[in-house]
Amino acid sequence: MTIGIIGAMDEELELLLKELNIKEKKTKANMDFKYGLLWGKEVVIVRCGIGKVNAAICTQILIDDFDVDKVINVGIAGGTEKDVLPGDVVIADSLVQHDMDTTVFGDKLGQIPRLDTFDFKCDRELVLKAKEICGDIEGHKCLIGRIVTGDQFVNSPEKSRWLCSEFKALACEMEGGSIAQVCYLNKKPFVVIRSISDNASIGAHMEFEKFMGISIANSTNILKKMIQNN
Numbered sequence: 001m002t003i004g005i006i007g008a009m010d011e012e013l014e015l016l017l018k019e020l021n022i023k024e025k026k027t028k029a030n031m032d033f034k035y036g037l038l039w040g041k042e043v044v045i046v047r048c049g050i051g052k053v054n055a056a057i058c059t060q061i062l063i064d065d066f067d068v069d070k071v072i073n074v075g076i077a078g079g080t081e082k083d084v085l086p087g088d089v090v091i092a093d094s095l096v097q098h099d100m101d102t103t104v105f106g107d108k109l110g111q112i113p114r115l116d117t118f119d120f121k122c123d124r125e126l127v128l129k130a131k132e133i134c135g136d137i138e139g140h141k142c143l144i145g146r147i148v149t150g151d152q153f154v155n156s157p158e159k160s161r162w163l164c165s166e167f168k169a170l171a172c173e174m175e176g177g178s179i180a181q182v183c184y185l186n187k188k189p190f191v192v193i194r195s196i197s198d199n200a201s202i203g204a205h206m207e208f209e210k211f212m213g214i215s216i217a218n219s220t221n222i223l224k225k226m227i228q229n230n
């Protein structure tokens with residue numbers, strides 16, 4: 001049983017990599033795949049870079065070259081609901097790519113044309129396990145709901161509120177929906193766990209730098225317990 005762990009940025013993986021007992025490293029598509037033992041479990045940790053294309057390439061390599069059984073995506077996200085605040089954690093139950101638009105052909109906004117699903121559902125068992133552990137985080141909420149993904153950093157209140165009303169999104173980021181699509185196509189269980197670093201809908205988009213540290217610590221802690229209990 002090998003778990004693939006994807007983060008978009010070095011900062012999101014720094015705490016995890018400190019704990020990894022590396023057995024093998026392979027570089028492909030400009031990404032370093034680090035295989036080893038993390039708290040006694042076999043994992044491959046990789047920084048995919050920012051955006052949907054990087055994330056998709058990375059996920060497919062994890063599946064093809066490392067034969068991972070599950071994929072977990074951790075990192076930070078922007079809150080879109082007004083009460084999803086920096087430091088809170090959102091566990092995705094489903095993901096949608098908000099920048100996919102073929103509405104001109106009659107598709108719903110976000111629908112990938114000719115695909116048999118609108119949203120990508122996370123593995124229920126992984127979601128419930130993450131939720132169980134999340135209760136331990138003090139002073140912040142842990143929510144389960146939809147995360148939306150697009151190739152843009154959302155920092156306008158209008159866009160943020162629109163994502164919330166159009167997609168019922170709790171949070172937005174730039175990789176999860178693409179990782180989810182690749183896992184869906186390859187029939188691999190996955191979950192996306194994001195800690196909130198900013199919230200444009202309430203004007204907290206400047207909080208990004210300030211909250212990144214605490215956000216990353218929160219999602220790393222959840223991941224640690226998930227892996228230890230796996």
Ligand code: ADE
Pocket residue numbers: 076077078079152153154155172173174197198200
């Ligand atoms: N990641 C963290 N905050 C974000 C935001 N506001 N938009 C997109 N990705 C993010």
